[in-house]
Amino acid sequence: VRNRARKVLIVDDHEELRTSVARLVRAWGHEVAVAGDGPTALAVAQSFQPDVAVLDVLIPGITGPELARQLRAIPLSTRPFLIAMTADGDPLLQKACLDGGFDAYVAKRSVLDLEALLRRSPS
Amino acid sequence: MLERNRGEEAVRQVEAVKARFYATVHQVLGMIASGSALPDVLERMVLLVEQQSHGMRCSVLLLDDDGTTIRHAAAPGLPPEYVRMIDGLPIGPRVGSCGTAMFLAQPVIVTDMLADPLWEDLRDAARSSGQRACWAMPIFSLQGRVLGSIALYYSEPRAPRDDELGLIEWAADVAAIAIEQQRAHEALRQSETRNRAILRAVPDMMFLLTADGTYLDFHVQDDSRLFAPPSAFLGRNVRDVLPPPLGERLAQAVARVARSDESETVQYSLELDDAERFFEAFIVGCDGNKVLSIVRDVTDRKRAEVEAAAHRRELAHLSRVGMLGELTGALAHELSQPLTAVLGNAETARLLVSRDPLDLHQLRAALDDIIKNNKHAAAVIDHVRALLRNDETVLQPVNVNDVVREVVELAHGEAVSRHITITTTLAPRVPPVLGDRVQLQQVVLNLVLNACDAMSEAPVAHRQLTLATEWDNGHVRVVVSDRGVGIPADQLERVFEPFVTFRKKGLGLGLAISRSIVTAHRGSIRADNNADGGATFRFSLPRAAVSVEQTVSAP
Numbered sequence: 291v292r293n294r295a296r297k298v299l300i301v302d303d304h305e306e307l308r309t310s311v312a313r314l315v316r317a318w319g320h321e322v323a324v325a326g327d328g329p330t331a332l333a334v335a336q337s338f339q340p341d342v343a344v345l346d347v348l349i350p351g352i353t354g355p356e357l358a359r360q361l362r363a364i365p366l367s368t369r370p371f372l373i374a375m376t377a378d379g380d381p382l383l384q385k386a387c388l389d390g391g392f393d394a395y396v397a398k399r400s401v402l403d404l405e406a407l408l409r410r411s412p413s
Numbered sequence: 414m415l416e417r418n419r420g421e422e423a424v425r426q427v428e429a430v431k432a433r434f435y436a437t438v439h440q441v442l443g444m445i446a447s448g449s450a451l452p453d454v455l456e457r458m459v460l461l462v463e464q465q466s467h468g469m470r471c472s473v474l475l476l477d478d479d480g481t482t483i484r485h486a487a488a489p490g491l492p493p494e495y496v497r498m499i500d501g502l503p504i505g506p507r508v509g510s511c512g513t514a515m516f517l518a519q520p521v522i523v524t525d526m527l528a529d530p531l532w533e534d535l536r537d538a539a540r541s542s543g544q545r546a547c548w549a550m551p552i553f554s555l556q557g558r559v560l561g562s563i564a565l566y567y568s569e570p571r572a573p574r575d576d577e578l579g580l581i582e583w584a585a586d587v588a589a590i591a592i593e594q595q596r597a598h599e600a601l602r603q604s605e606t607r608n609r610a611i612l613r614a615v616p617d618m619m620f621l622l623t624a625d626g627t628y629l630d631f632h633v634q635d636d637s638r639l640f641a642p643p644s645a646f647l648g649r650n651v652r653d654v655l656p657p658p659l660g661e662r663l664a665q666a667v668a669r670v671a672r673s674d675e676s677e678t679v680q681y682s683l684e685l686d687d688a689e690r691f692f693e694a695f696i697v698g699c700d701g702n703k704v705l706s707i708v709r710d711v712t713d714r715k716r717a718e719v720e721a722a723a724h725r726r727e728l729a730h731l732s733r734v735g736m737l738g739e740l741t742g743a744l745a746h747e748l749s750q751p752l753t754a755v756l757g758n759a760e761t762a763r764l765l766v767s768r769d770p771l772d773l774h775q776l777r778a779a780l781d782d783i784i785k786n787n788k789h790a791a792a793v794i795d796h797v798r799a800l801l802r803n804d805e806t807v808l809q810p811v812n813v814n815d816v817v818r819e820v821v822e823l824a825h826g827e828a829v830s831r832h833i834t835i836t837t838t839l840a841p842r843v844p845p846v847l848g849d850r851v852q853l854q855q856v857v858l859n860l861v862l863n864a865c866d867a868m869s870e871a872p873v874a875h876r877q878l879t880l881a882t883e884w885d886n887g888h889v890r891v892v893v894s895d896r897g898v899g900i901p902a903d904q905l906e907r908v909f910e911p912f913v914t915f916r917k918k919g920l921g922l923g924l925a926i927s928r929s930i931v932t933a934h935r936g937s938i939r940a941d942n943n944a945d946g947g948a949t950f951r952f953s954l955p956r957a958a959v960s961v962e963q964t965v966s967a968p
Binding site for chain 2: 302303306307309310311313314317318341348351352353372377378398399401402
């Protein structure tokens with residue numbers, strides 16, 4: 291159960307970062323879907339039914355907590371585990387993410403920590 | 414026989430008199446032509462006239478420049494006391510023969526000075542002259558102005574014969590020529606004196622050259638300011654005197670001016686006493702086929718301009734550094750994207766190489782992306798470093814679309830963190846402008862950051878920033894619109910002034926510096942409030958001149 295593959299939705303407006311993280315998460319053995327903006331993320335989530343959503347908290351047009359709220363509002367078979375991805379390790383921002391409805395956070399520079407977070411996430 | 418001999422003798426005498434007369438006439442005309450002093454010429458002429466009839470006296474008076482005062486000129490056969498009494502009198506309707514003739518501008522024939530009413534006030538003078546008849550003729554200039562008068566006197570009362578009237582008219586004409594010639598000489602002398610004074614006062618150097626560029630003459634205040642001593646350039650060609658590229662340039666300008674009759678200004682610099690000095694040569698056609706080059710030393714002005722430009726550059730640099738300081742967070746965010754991507758791809762590659770079978774396709778994709786990510790990170794750093802550098806202003810053809818794209822990339826993180834959506838509408842095939850790429854980026858970045866600030870209190874849905882480029886025949890424009898608070902109507906004209914600010918941070922120098930940059934690019938910048946809220950800033954730059962090759966290759 292611990293090493294079971296998760297369905298991971300990755301949302302980031304930076305194409306190069308999205309591609310890299312998606313490739314890495316796949317290499318860890320998970321199933322991946324990606325989205326570059328808020329509306330796409332919601333649409334993909336509905337069809338993909340992710341176990342985990344990794345959301346860049348700074349994407350154009352919507353705030354991270356707002357996107358988290360909207361993801362929670364759509365009917366999904368399981369309540370996805372929400373991970374905020376922040377540009378740096380700013381503790382204030384990370385606290386704001388937890389208060390805003392995220393379950394965990396990871397700074398982009400520590401993207402390798404995602405592996406452990408994904409393993410720990412409920413499935 | 415005797416009769417006949419006597420007749421021949423008389424003819425010989427008449428011929429001899431005529432010969433003497435013409436010889437003297439030649440002498441007088443020669444004196445006039447050679448520019449002899451006027452009193453000498455007039456006296457010789459008076460003596461010539463007196464020779465024509467025994468006992469006849471002649472005098473010439475001049476009318477002063479004031480148009481009323483009589484001035485003695487020549488009267489060698491009249492008593493000095495009489496001359497003194499006439500000299501300085503004002504002309505008038507009853508001032509003897511000459512004073513009246515000058516006043517009336519017509520001949521005045523007085524047969525008896527002691528009886529004529531015209532001499533009534535001057536009887537003492539008349540008596541002192543020892544003369545009785547006085548026939549005066551005004552001397553007219555070519556324009557018909559009265560220059561003076563000439564008079565013939567006899568010691569007994571009498572009227573003139575026709576030949577005597579002819580003589581006096583002839584003498585008046587000769588006197589007129591002599592006086593006018595002398596006045597022309599005087600005017601020329603005064604003008605030359607004036608020109609010399611002007612030359613002394615003018616700091617410019619002057620060179621007279623032939624159409625092919627050979628130095629003929631020069632004027633300079635101080636020989637030490639010459640590039641070469643006069644002996645090294647007079648009679649030689651400008652191509653041989655000045656350093657080759659400059660000599661050729663000036664020679665061509667001289668040739669063009671000589672051909673076309675239009676003036677030209679050539680700016681150049683020369684090394685004088687180990688220091689570079691700047692000159693401006695104003696080249697005009699002169700005296701037929703020759704050319705005058707008036708050269709001004711503009712070194713001081715040039716240095717002031719260079720200093721002002723350097724100050725502007727320093728200020729612009731400081732302002733850029735300040736702007737980037739505000740952006741550091743966003744720039745770190747921007748850099749964290751490629752760096753994170755590198756990390757992710759490298760870790761993927763590490764995992765892939767330890768697997769069996771080896772997925773070469775995936776491995777190569779990850780490694781290729783690492784290279785791409787790295788280049789992206791380097792590009793971001795290069796952009797930032799370019800803005801941070803304090804380089805010399807470099808004018809080159811710049812595509813404003815590229816400028817806008819690069820600024821949007823730099824400002825992207827800042828905009829996202831403030832929940833501002835940037836929309837760019839770039840005009841296709843935008844022609845290049847001649848400009849300094851970094852300084853133009855600075856202007857756009859300044860407008861973008863101002864727009865972001867203006868929208869900081871706006872509802873998230875309204876935080877829209879629009880960047881557009883436009884162009885027409887003459888100009889290329891960049892338009893930056895926001896939906897923020899706008900600018901108070903009475904401040905629209907002032908926003909570009911230094912220390913005028915509506916931002917919470919900053920000195921209010923950004924827009925002043927932006928304007929100085931745009932102005933230095935021969936462009937203009939303006940601010941307007943939008944009808945539906947927010948403000949629009951637009952700046953316009955002249956299109957770079959189309960080069961000859963481009964014209965030729967155009968369909």
